[in-house]
Amino acid sequence: MDKNDLMQLVTLKMPYGKYKDRLIADLPGHYLNWFAREGFPKSELGRLLQLMQEIDHNGLKELLQPLRSQTEARHD
Numbered sequence: 001m002d003k004n005d006l007m008q009l010v011t012l013k014m015p016y017g018k019y020k021d022r023l024i025a026d027l028p029g030h031y032l033n034w035f036a037r038e039g040f041p042k043s044e045l046g047r048l049l050q051l052m053q054e055i056d057h058n059g060l061k062e063l064l065q066p067l068r069s070q071t072e073a074r075h076d
Helices: 003-011 029-038 044-057 061-075
Strands: none
């Protein structure tokens, strides 16, 4: 995991499904846990979903807040 992976979590949107167009970092825990049970996609998206599930499961979502602030500042 590196900073680029974390930046992708706060900038990349889910491309399909019930939570289409929601940032990966904003996906609900139950949805991420569903992927953990059923299997993550075999792709870059799957790797990022798995990373987000680990962050969420371990209660570390607040670590993404500084990165969110950076991306919001860029869009202002």
